[in-house]
Amino acid sequence: xxxxxxxxxxxxxxxxxxxxxxxxxxxxxxxxxxxxxxxxxxxxxxxxxxxxxxxxxxxxxxxxxxxxxxxxxxxxxxxxxxxxxxxxxxxxxxxxxxxxxxxxxxxxxxxxxxxxxxxxxxxxxxxxxxxxxxxxxxxxxxxxxxxxxxxxxxxxxxxxxxxxxxxxxxxxxxxxxxxxxxxxxxxxxxxxxxxxxxxxxxxxxxxxxxxxxxxxxxxxxxxxxxxxxxxxxxxxxxxxxxxxxxxx
Amino acid sequence: xxxxxxxxxxxxxxxxxxxxxxxxxxxxxxxxxxxxxxxxxxxxxxxxxxxxxxxxxxxxxxxxxxxxxxxxxxxxxxxxxxxxxxxxxxxxxxxxxxxxxxxxxxxxxxxxxxxxxxxxxxxxxxxxxxxxxxxxxxxxxxxxxxxxxxxxxxxxxxxxxxxxxxxxxxxxxxxxxxxxxxxxxxxxxxxxxxxxxxxxxxxxxxxxxxxxxxxxxxxxxxxxxxxxxxxxxxxxxxxxxxxxxxxxxxxxxxxxxxxxxxxxxxxxxxxxxxxxxxxxxxxxxxxxxxxxxxxxxxxxxxxxxxxxxxxxxxxxxxxxxx
Numbered sequence: 001x002x003x004x005x006x007x008x009x010x011x012x013x014x015x016x017x018x019x020x021x022x023x024x025x026x027x028x029x030x031x032x033x034x035x036x037x038x039x040x041x042x043x044x045x046x047x048x049x050x051x052x053x054x055x056x057x058x059x060x061x062x063x064x065x066x067x068x069x070x071x072x073x074x075x076x077x078x079x080x081x082x083x084x085x086x087x088x089x090x091x092x093x094x095x096x097x098x099x100x101x102x103x104x105x106x107x108x109x110x111x112x113x114x115x116x117x118x119x120x121x122x123x124x125x126x127x128x129x130x131x132x133x134x135x136x137x138x139x140x141x142x143x144x145x146x147x148x149x150x151x152x153x154x155x156x157x158x159x160x161x162x163x164x165x166x167x168x169x170x171x172x173x174x175x176x177x178x179x180x181x182x183x184x185x186x187x188x189x190x191x192x193x194x195x196x197x198x199x200x201x202x203x204x205x206x207x208x209x210x211x212x213x214x215x216x217x218x219x220x221x222x223x224x225x226x227x228x229x230x231x232x233x234x235x236x237x238x239x240x241x242x243x244x245x246x247x248x
Numbered sequence: 249x250x251x252x253x254x255x256x257x258x259x260x261x262x263x264x265x266x267x268x269x270x271x272x273x274x275x276x277x278x279x280x281x282x283x284x285x286x287x288x289x290x291x292x293x294x295x296x297x298x299x300x301x302x303x304x305x306x307x308x309x310x311x312x313x314x315x316x317x318x319x320x321x322x323x324x325x326x327x328x329x330x331x332x333x334x335x336x337x338x339x340x341x342x343x344x345x346x347x348x349x350x351x352x353x354x355x356x357x358x359x360x361x362x363x364x365x366x367x368x369x370x371x372x373x374x375x376x377x378x379x380x381x382x383x384x385x386x387x388x389x390x391x392x393x394x395x396x397x398x399x400x401x402x403x404x405x406x407x408x409x410x411x412x413x414x415x416x417x418x419x420x421x422x423x424x425x426x427x428x429x430x431x432x433x434x435x436x437x438x439x440x441x442x443x444x445x446x447x448x449x450x451x452x453x454x455x456x457x458x459x460x461x462x463x464x465x466x467x468x469x470x471x472x473x474x475x476x477x478x479x480x481x482x483x484x485x486x487x488x489x490x491x492x493x494x495x496x497x498x499x500x501x502x503x504x505x506x507x508x509x510x511x512x513x514x515x516x517x518x519x520x521x522x523x524x525x526x527x528x529x530x531x532x533x534x535x536x537x538x539x540x541x542x543x544x545x546x547x548x549x550x551x552x553x554x555x556x557x558x559x560x561x562x563x564x565x566x567x568x569x570x
Contacts, residue, residue, distance in 0.1 A: 127350025
């Protein structure tokens with residue numbers, strides 16, 4: 001089975017979010033970039049398929065040279081090869097098209113993406129990719145079992161879980177649950193050394209089309225100060241929630 | 249060039265978010281000077297939507313579409329959109345919607361903006377404000393293509409009843425059988441329990457509770473308030489509570505009216521997932537807990553003393569305000 005893991009380069013969760021150039025761009029100054037958290041679960045799951053079922057694992061991202069560290073990290077974790085599609089990820093549809101072109105060129109059976117990235121929260125790349133490729137698709141995927149032709153996936157739904165049966169070729173939008181947090185792979189010295197020998201292919205973008213344009217950014221209004229209520233005065237809390245906040 | 253709204257149903261009843269997206273879609277249609285059309289799958293009573301002012305309701309009554317199926321629902325809504333020449337398709341932010349919407353958007357080659365918090369700021373160019381950076385910012389996004397798709401952020405626009413008398417007609421999509429290649433085999437969901445996505449109030453607890461055996465008072469507080477229960481990531485990772493209760497950046501998002509956080513310090517990943525909640529109350533023994541900086545009301549105190557007292561006082565309050 002040939003697996004392609006799609007990862008994206010995002011600001012670390014603790015980053016302060018600022019905008020620059022008249023609020024038209026995210027300001028990367030001082031920001032630590034990491035592999036999108038949802039993607040990490042998929043990458044570790046792919047390693048399981050490699051080790052237990054002999055799958056090959058390639059990893060891809062769309063971005064300029066500044067995103068190569070996350071590809072190197074994925075190779076150090078154990079991916080066999082990496083692809084960087086040399087273009088700025090302008091929107092979800094653009095990214096999906098670039099990934100689809102790579103899949104069609106190289107040929108993969110299972111595409112593992114993250115259900116949503118923590119920067120633009122689009123959550124659309126896996127689904128758009130599945131449509132463009134006419135592959136099966138499961139998102140919010142918290143469990144994936146592949147036994148020959150039979151695939152059982154579990155999707156997290158509002159209030160519970162849904163078990164689905166499907167087949168390859170398949171795209172999944174993974175998240176926490178696909179593997180446990182404590183099982184997430186991190187690169188060790190050997191992995192980092194071996195990663196240096198692995199292929200990192202740079203591909204040109206095949207299209208330039210995006211359907212949306214983030215023309216400006218803004219920040220939420222600054223919060224007012226908190227109203228503290230004494231632990232011995234919970235009646236006041238209830239009264240505030242009822243009369244002032246109007247949520248009780 | 250109408251506005252098409254996907255109004256979700258579950259077991260024949262409209263979901264709570266259906267009224268919010270219908271309200272948004274009807275207002276959007278007015279803004280654009282066009283008509284509003286809802287599409288619904290197997291509703292028991294489509295006329296319920298007449299309280300929201302729609303011009304037309306397309307009812308899909310098909311056995312093979314009884315249960316949600318992302319590709320099949322996306323193909324159906326796509327066909328409906330093409331049939332009526334929809335200019336904008338409006339969807340919710342539920343798990344099912346977010347599953348189907350990208351397929352639908354790609355199929356229509358529609359510009360798709362999810363997590364939209366208000367009506368378009370401008371129609372030329374068509375610009376919507378949506379959340380970004382896990383609720384730490386907003387993007388003002390121009391939708392460039394002829395057909396546009398808007399995902400309304402949960403509990404932002406609200407449901408606004410307005411009288412209507414919709415023309416109701418049946419719609420039968422022509423679907424390939426291979427569209428059902430991914431099939432739901434079973435659903436594991438507690439019937440009648442308020443979901444985190446739909447709840448007006450969410451009671452959430454963290455490591456400050458010290459162990460799973462102490463959750464009785466959390467469940468009791470939730471029961472008194474008619475709230476959904478949630479938990480922080482460490483609690484979920486430790487197995488004290490089911491994974492489905494984990495709220496935060498890698499868990500479920502919370503956009504409720506009242507979020508009560510008990511024994512949760514307020515790590516950034518947690519805040520990222522719950523900051524869309526309208527009012528946040530924090531109960532924690534540690535006055536330095538970061539959550540106090542991100543909350544609206546706070547109580548410094550021992551949860552094991554404060555929560556039982558709160559439960560008793562709320563029972564009295566509820567009885568007096570019934």
